[in-house]
Amino acid sequence: MKENAPASFPEGEGSVGNTLTIPRTKGGATARLVTVFGSLGPRGEKLVHYVFDVGELPYSQIAFPGYGPIRSIAREIPAAAWHERELHDQYGIEIVGHPDLRPLVFHDNWPDGVYPMIDSVDGVPWSNREYSFLQVQGDGIAEVAVGPVHAGIIEPGHFRFSVVGDTILHLELRHFYAHKGTEKLFEGRSPVDGAMLAESVSGDNCFAHAVCYSQAVENACRIDAPPRALAIRLIGLELERLVCHISDLGGLCTDVGFSVAAAYATRLKESLLQASVQCCGTRYWRGVSVPGGLRFDLDSTKVAGLVQAVTRASRDFSDIAHMILETPSIQNRFETAGVLSMEAARDLGVVGPVARASGINLDVRRDHPYGRYGNCSMKVPVTHYGDVMARARIRIAEVAVSLGLIQETGKSLPEGGVLAPAAAQRDVQGFSAVESPRGELCYWLQARGGRLTRCHIKSPSFQNWPAMPLAVEGNIIADFPLINKSFNLSYSGCDR
Amino acid sequence: MIGDVIVRSLRERSPLIPVEALLGNCDGSRMPEIVADRLTQAIVQRLVEVCPTAALGVEDHEGRRRLRLSYSRCIGCGKCAEAGQEAVIVAKHFPRCGVTKEQTVRLWDIDGRAEVTPLAPSPEEARGQIHWLLQRALNIRQLDAGSCNGCETEITALANPYYDLERFGIHFVASPKHADMLLVTGPVTRNMAEAVKATYEVVPAPKLVVAVGACGCSGGIFTGSHAIVGAVDAVIPVDGYIPGCPPTPTMLITGILEVLRRRMAK
Numbered sequence: 220m221k222e223n224a225p226a227s228f229p230e231g232e233g234s235v236g237n238t239l240t241i242p243r244t245k246g247g248a249t250a251r252l253v254t255v256f257g258s259l260g261p262r263g264e265k266l267v268h269y270v271f272d273v274g275e276l277p278y279s280q281i282a283f284p285g286y287g288p289i290r291s292i293a294r295e296i297p298a299a300a301w302h303e304r305e306l307h308d309q310y311g312i313e314i315v316g317h318p319d320l321r322p323l324v325f326h327d328n329w330p331d332g333v334y335p336m337i338d339s340v341d342g343v344p345w346s347n348r349e350y351s352f353l354q355v356q357g358d359g360i361a362e363v364a365v366g367p368v369h370a371g372i373i374e375p376g377h378f379r380f381s382v383v384g385d386t387i388l389h390l391e392l393r394h395f396y397a398h399k400g401t402e403k404l405f406e407g408r409s410p411v412d413g414a415m416l417a418e419s420v421s422g423d424n425c426f427a428h429a430v431c432y433s434q435a436v437e438n439a440c441r442i443d444a445p446p447r448a449l450a451i452r453l454i455g456l457e458l459e460r461l462v463c464h465i466s467d468l469g470g471l472c473t474d475v476g477f478s479v480a481a482a483y484a485t486r487l488k489e490s491l492l493q494a495s496v497q498c499c500g501t502r503y504w505r506g507v508s509v510p511g512g513l514r515f516d517l518d519s520t521k522v523a524g525l526v527q528a529v530t531r532a533s534r535d536f537s538d539i540a541h542m543i544l545e546t547p548s549i550q551n552r553f554e555t556a557g558v559l560s561m562e563a564a565r566d567l568g569v570v571g572p573v574a575r576a577s578g579i580n581l582d583v584r585r586d587h588p589y590g591r592y593g594n595c596s597m598k599v600p601v602t603h604y605g606d607v608m609a610r611a612r613i614r615i616a617e618v619a620v621s622l623g624l625i626q627e628t629g630k631s632l633p634e635g636g637v638l639a640p641a642a643a644q645r646d647v648q649g650f651s652a653v654e655s656p657r658g659e660l661c662y663w664l665q666a667r668g669g670r671l672t673r674c675h676i677k678s679p680s681f682q683n684w685p686a687m688p689l690a691v692e693g694n695i696i697a698d699f700p701l702i703n704k705s706f707n708l709s710y711s712g713c714d715r
Numbered sequence: 716m717i718g719d720v721i722v723r724s725l726r727e728r729s730p731l732i733p734v735e736a737l738l739g740n741c742d743g744s745r746m747p748e749i750v751a752d753r754l755t756q757a758i759v760q761r762l763v764e765v766c767p768t769a770a771l772g773v774e775d776h777e778g779r780r781r782l783r784l785s786y787s788r789c790i791g792c793g794k795c796a797e798a799g800q801e802a803v804i805v806a807k808h809f810p811r812c813g814v815t816k817e818q819t820v821r822l823w824d825i826d827g828r829a830e831v832t833p834l835a836p837s838p839e840e841a842r843g844q845i846h847w848l849l850q851r852a853l854n855i856r857q858l859d860a861g862s863c864n865g866c867e868t869e870i871t872a873l874a875n876p877y878y879d880l881e882r883f884g885i886h887f888v889a890s891p892k893h894a895d896m897l898l899v900t901g902p903v904t905r906n907m908a909e910a911v912k913a914t915y916e917v918v919p920a921p922k923l924v925v926a927v928g929a930c931g932c933s934g935g936i937f938t939g940s941h942a943i944v945g946a947v948d949a950v951i952p953v954d955g956y957i958p959g960c961p962p963t964p965t966m967l968i969t970g971i972l973e974v975l976r977r978r979m980a981k
Contacts, residue, residue: 326906340941367910370889372857372871374864375907396906397861400942415767415792419936422865422961466868480720485875486730492872496743500805502963503865506745506792514797542719711863 238290239283244274249295251581252568253278253652254661254677255302257285257310257336261667265310265337268663268675270650276587280650288313298568301685309336309402321350324395324714335403355381355389363696367396374710378699385695390688397714405674410436410666411641413674414509417662420676421712422503423466426459427655428676429508434589435662436510439649440642446633448512449591453628454522455504456653457621458529462491463656464572464614464621465536467707471611472543474701475552480543487532487539494528497521513637526629533622540615544608553608557702559690560605567686570679571658572617573706576610578603583654595624605690607705645669655679657709678712730877732965737878738972740965741809745791746958748806749784749821752828756780758802759825765794768929768936773825780825786811787819787932787946790960812966813925813955813973816948819932852884853975856894856918860911860947862901865961866928870898872964880968891915896923896974902930902943903950915951925974926953927967929960936960954978 242250250271258266265285273279283289285306291314293300303314304323311334314320322329330346355362361382367375375396381389401420405413417432418425430452437444444452469484492502498521499507507513543549559569564577574581582599584592600616602609645668652661658679665673687706691699759782762771770788774781795803811819821832857870873880874887888894891914903911915924926947929935934946947953955977957970 328905328909335941343941367907368858368891368914372867372887374859374867375861375910396910397859397863397901397904398906398942399861399902399904399937400940401937403942404937404940412767415790416936419790419863419865419930419960422863423868425863425865477717477720479724482876483720483724483727485872486727486877489730489872489875489877492743500743500793501745501791502743503868503961505960514793539720539723542716542723546717546720548717709864711861 239269239281239292241292241295242271242273242279250279252296252298253659255299255306256663256675257306257312258665258673259337265312267306267312270661278587278650278652285310285312288315290315291317293317297566298682301681310334311337324398335400352379352391359383360388376710380696382696385697387691387694387696390691392684392688394684394710395714397711399715401715402674402676405671408671409669410671411510413671418505420715421678421709423463424459424655424657424709424712426455426504426508427653427660430456431651431653431660431662433508433510434651434653435649435664438651439647439664439666440644442511442639442642444512444639445636447635448637450628450632451513451517451637452508453591454625455507457624458491459504460656461529461533461618461621462488464618467614468540468611470704471701474704475549477549480539483539487536490528491532494525498525511639511641516637519632522629522632526625529622529625533618536618552701553611554606556607556698557690557694557705558605559686561603563689564686569683569686571683572610572613573683574658575599575601576613577605583652583659587652589651589653591628595627597624607701610705657707658683676715678709680708680713683708684713731879732877737965738969739808739810741806741963744809744959744963744966745793746786746789746806746809747784747795747803749782749823750802750804751823751830753802754782754823754825754828756825758800761798762795762803765798767792767794771795781831782823782825784821785819786958787816787956788929788935789958790929790936809966810969812957812962812970816956819956819958853896854886854888854894855896855898856888856891858897858899858911858914860899860901860907861904861943862928862930866900869961869964869967873967878964878968885971891918894918896925898925898927899947900927900931902934902937903945903947904943908944908950911950923974923978924951924953925955925957925970927957928962929958932956932958
């Protein structure tokens with residue numbers, strides 16, 4: 220591995236150079252870390268990018284030389300821990316002072332010293348390197364290993380529990396079984412062609428990924444998608460959220476054995492997927508959003524039909540959801556299970572419904588409006604209990620908000636085209652953030668000579684997974700599936 | 716309260732889709748169908764250019780050019796239907812689920828404007844097996860080898876009141892040791908390859924393996940990545956392929972039943 224500049228690392232507190240000065244909000248608090256990622260500069264030099272939310276409309280982006288060792292910010296901002304491990308795995312950037320630099324993305328089969336974002340990845344040999352889990356020691360402590368193949372229709376991941384009797388003392392995650400090298404696969408594609416790959420990052424949130432990617436290209440190339448396209452995107456995004464939240468409440472019911480309610484939720488979900496086929500030809504809105512707007516227009520009467528179906532399903536959902544939450548055995552299981560404290564959520568930069576259930580008032584749609592959200596007034600439901608019930612309640616409340624947004628937008632669907640012509644700019648960079656059903660999703664991309672040279676995806680699941688083990692500590696292992704479901708994180712979205 | 720939920724649920728009309736309407740149905744998958752008498756060399760050239768996963772290609776056969784459509788690679792993006800000037804339409808009926816890999820490929824003689832591949836198994840044949848199927852039990856273990864979870868959401872939908880896979884005596888089981896069939900999704904990632912092999916090993920014989928989705932069938936849009944090993948058949952033997960990105964629940968049912976039918980025909 221060749222370095223492009225001599226390694227230098229300044230010593231001592233307060234020195235600048237390769238030490239990042241962490242931005243602060245106006246109130247003086249540490250800004251929320253959004254993402255950290257690497258890229259290569261025009262001469263092949265490594266760069267490290269930090270994105271923060273400083274409580275203002277634009278995100279704060281800092282690019283930082285990465286050709287020497289960099290100082291870890293994970294002790295000050297624990298949310299950076301996984302990002303820095305990924306940076307190390309992808310770019311081989313030396314990170315000083317990191318509490319845990321074990322490989323994250325690549326497993327035992329990947330050889331040391333091969334960094335896919337800078338090295339050749341043709342015929343990477345199979346290896347067998349060591350990986351050690353944290354050992355919890357003491358009388359009566361047992362280890363329970365679960366996964367990567369789970370006992371259901373679930374994505375792959377590994378959970379290592381340390382338990383005393385039924386009580387979980389510690390849970391360690393080992394993920395990235397679904398790692399597909401997606402960020403690397405973007406390289407060399409034309410920016411217009413990347414949306415399809417973005418749709419395959421996390422299948423149940425594929426429209427949020429397609430829109431976020433499309434917006435990043437639009438921001439990079441200064442394209443304004445037409446108002447009609449923005450309105451239809453909003454409907455698609457809110458529908459996806461609604462479908463996810465309905466499905467999640469059904470999943471929670473499944474995990475406590477309340478199968479009638481679970482079946483009811485799956486039925487509502489299916490009615491919305493079938494309504495989508497009528498409206499746009501696919502169940503999950505794949506192949507609809509592209510940079511510049513939409514690939515094809517949707518018929519206004521069909522959109523109206525979809526809005527009707529959504530209205531019906533949301534009302535049914537609202538009725539059934541209240542019945543479910545009034546059931547004492549549900550209250551018994553949901554309340555006080557899997558509490559994620561506000562402090563832990565803040566330290567780990569947790570986003571989305573999980574953050575909002577732990578008292579963190581955060582929503583990209585309101586805080587950093589994109590597309591048509593700037594025209595909408597919306598209420599962001601927040602509660603502070605942080606347990607399974609709080610996460611269920613947040614999702615139920617958000618279904619009502621999404622329904623309102625869909626109805627409001629459906630009523631005043633702008634006329635006109637849906638696709639702005641692609642611009643001819645060749646060397647560009649763009650960033651975009653979207654509130655996906657699981658929370659803040661970001662794309663950062665760069666193109667040179669009309670081809671993508673880098674595309675970084677920060678998925679909400681990547682950010683939220685490290686918080687889940689904290690919520691299960693002290694709970695019994697039988698409650699783990701329920702708590703895990705209440706987070707509803709995507710493995711593929713995290714692993715990419 | 717719990718009683719309210721049950722009363723409410725019983726009040727609804729059953730949305731169960733009859734078997735006849737399930738088999739071969741592919742609504743929402745945007746699988747392409749070729750309109751043979753509209754094929755021209757120029758259109759075929761255009762189709763091959765727009766296809767992002769090389770599902771459409773041209774090959775020479777005894778001096779004649781043939782259009783080749785590999786459904787196992789198709790992600791249903793619909794670009795060919797847009798570019799094909801009515802030579803490609805979105806299929807209304809798609810029986811090539813649960814078939815062999817060879818049967819996922821179709822060929823057309825371009826100048827002759829005619830398909831040269833044999834017809835796919837008809838849903839009529841499968842229908843003839845339904846009575847038999849309803850008397851049998853099949854235990855399926857779903858195995859995610861690294862998918863994007865699109866296929867998982869559709870497989871989960873098989874249990875909803877519209878599709879109700881259990882009416883065929885088909886159940887999803889928690890352990891591969893209890894399974895007759897592995898339903899494998901995703902390109903097999905490097906990190907999952909070992910687990911996929913180990914899972915296959917512990918399924919009791921005779922074991923059926925079905926590759927699901929463009930990724931499972933061919934690697935799909937992830938073909939060429941350093942982090943994947945390839946399609947499911949690069950790691951374990953596969954008995955049937957269900958194309959689509961993702962395949963819809965109806966395509967999944969058609970495919971699972973077709974694999975069973977073929978197994979019985981042996």
